[in-house]
Amino acid sequence: MLNEESLTDSLKRRLKDLKRRKNIKNYYLKKIKGGKSYNAVLLDSLIIKFIMTLLFFIVLISKTGYFILSLIISLLFLFSVLYASYYIKAKKFNKKVIEINKDIVNRKIMKEINYFTNDEFIQYVREIFEKYYNISFDEYKENIDLVGKKYDEVWAIKCFKTSQEDRISKKDIRDFKDEVDEIGIERGIVVTNSYFVSGMKTEYEGIIELVDFDSLVYMVKEIGEYPSKEDVEEIIISRYEENKKDISKRKGHVFSKTKVFKYLFLSFCLFILSTMTIYSFYYMIMAFISLSLAIVSVFYEYFQKLIFKETEEE
Structure with missing residues (x-):
């Protein structure tokens, strides 16, 4: 039982650390790629390489006529491109990270000095x-x-x-x-x-x-008082948590208890209008969207209360 619990705790810590690393990398990529998230950058990169490999495969099979051979060579081409791309991008990424970390530290020191008399x-x-x-x-x-x-x-x-x-x-x-x-x-x-x-x-x-x-x-x-890499990462995580709270607040303005009846009333009005105008399909869609927002608001309010209750108990 003890081993199972320790294994579960170890797994939780590992998952938490992986999530933390992803959030940090996501922060850097947004800075480097002008706001693009980690998932968006990864997806774009994979799509481009997949298209390149597919075109390479089509050209190869049209020239040789051998499907299996063309497929194997194309897969080798894909792995080679992925490896080369990762190596080149990793070097560029690490260089940019140093610049971003320097900027974060400079801003931190500036902020501290600004509060001084x-x-x-x-x-x-x-x-x-x-x-x-x-x-x-x-x-x-x-x-x-x-x-x-x-x-x-x-x-x-x-x-x-x-x-x-x-x-x-x-x-x-x-x-x-x-x-x-x-x-x-x-x-x-x-x-x-x-x-x-x-x-x-x-x-x-x-x-x-x-x-x-x-x-x-x-x-x-x-003199050894410059913030370490770990200190910089803590600043990034704290910023991530602040942004997360802001997003949560904005969601709260859209999905709140006070908005449920408004969404329901709007949905009802749009449904009535759909039976009276030539654009019935458009009004039906908007009525469905308003109804969906009302349902989401109910669930959002419920989960917010549940999270708040769990936080109080902790």
């Missing part, structure tokens, strides 16, 4: 720089947010938290540089969660170190 962003930068450079930084004042020392060299950091659309201007850098030069600090660093005006990195190379959002993400990765 200016002081919180300064502390965020401080923690990253202390781990990345192995230096202890202290808060400063005015145009300098943080100062630290390494090998008798004083470092100064200025943080700019802004929107992703804004760019840090030359004036912002110049004000910071003037302050650094006045105090006599050896190394100045400007950090932003956005980007700098075009050409500024080249202009200030060797004078002021400019750290934009991409450089900040790189540092996060280097």
